[in-house]
Amino acid sequence: MSFRPPLFLLLLLLTACNRNSDAQLQAKLPGVWQTTESQDGDPAKGQINATHTSTFIVAPDGKFDCVAHSTSRTDGSTWTNNTSGTWEVRNGLLIDTITRGDNTNAPLPVIWTLRILRADDKELVLKYEPGNFGGSPTNELVLHKLDK
Numbered sequence: 001m002s003f004r005p006p007l008f009l010l011l012l013l014l015t016a017c018n019r020n021s022d023a024q025l026q027a028k029l030p031g032v033w034q035t036t037e038s039q040d041g042d043p044a045k046g047q048i049n050a051t052h053t054s055t056f057i058v059a060p061d062g063k064f065d066c067v068a069h070s071t072s073r074t075d076g077s078t079w080t081n082n083t084s085g086t087w088e089v090r091n092g093l094l095i096d097t098i099t100r101g102d103n104t105n106a107p108l109p110v111i112w113t114l115r116i117l118r119a120d121d122k123e124l125v126l127k128y129e130p131g132n133f134g135g136s137p138t139n140e141l142v143l144h145k146l147d148k
Contacts, residue, residue: 020119026089028119030060032146037139043074050074056143062086079103092116094126114141121145 020028033056041047054068068081081103088095096112114126117140124143 022089022091025092025116025119026062028121028124029058029062029087029089032057033124033143034146035141035143037141048072055146056087058087062088085109089116093129 034053036051036053039048039050039052041049043049050070050072052068052070054066056064056066058064063086064084066083066085068083069078070081071078081101083098083102084100085096085098088097092115094114094116096114098110098112099108101108101110112132113129115129116124117127118125122145124145126141126143128138128141
């Protein structure tokens with residue numbers, strides 16, 4: 001009689017071996033990251049229709065400073081927003097806690113929860129989890145590392 005482990009156990013083992021641990025993911029975060037996003041709101045409804053380029057400087061302890069430059073696609077106006085906070089990896093999620101913002105009416109802290117889809121030394125791909133402050137965009141958020 002031969003031993004045949006259940007298929008479920010084999011799949012579980014393969015998944016665990018291919019998955020980065022929270023500590024491994026957290027170790028990839030320090031550095032300078034940049035992303036460009038479009039916000040396709042309807043100005044007639046008071047919504048923002050703009051492009052945002054955000055640059056995050058993340059320290060080894062997870063603290064970050066971010067400068068976001070935005071340009072309205074409606075009238076070409078520009079604005080800048082500076083924020084600070086922390087990035088923490090927990091259970092495969094990036095917990096983005098904003099503790100300071102110079103251009104926001106939101107009560108602080110604001111906490112965003114994003115699923116980490118992929119992470120390496122050059123790219124971080126995230127997906128907003130349902131229930132975030134202000135709603136949850138459905139698109140993936142791709143950040144590119146500017147330094148090594």
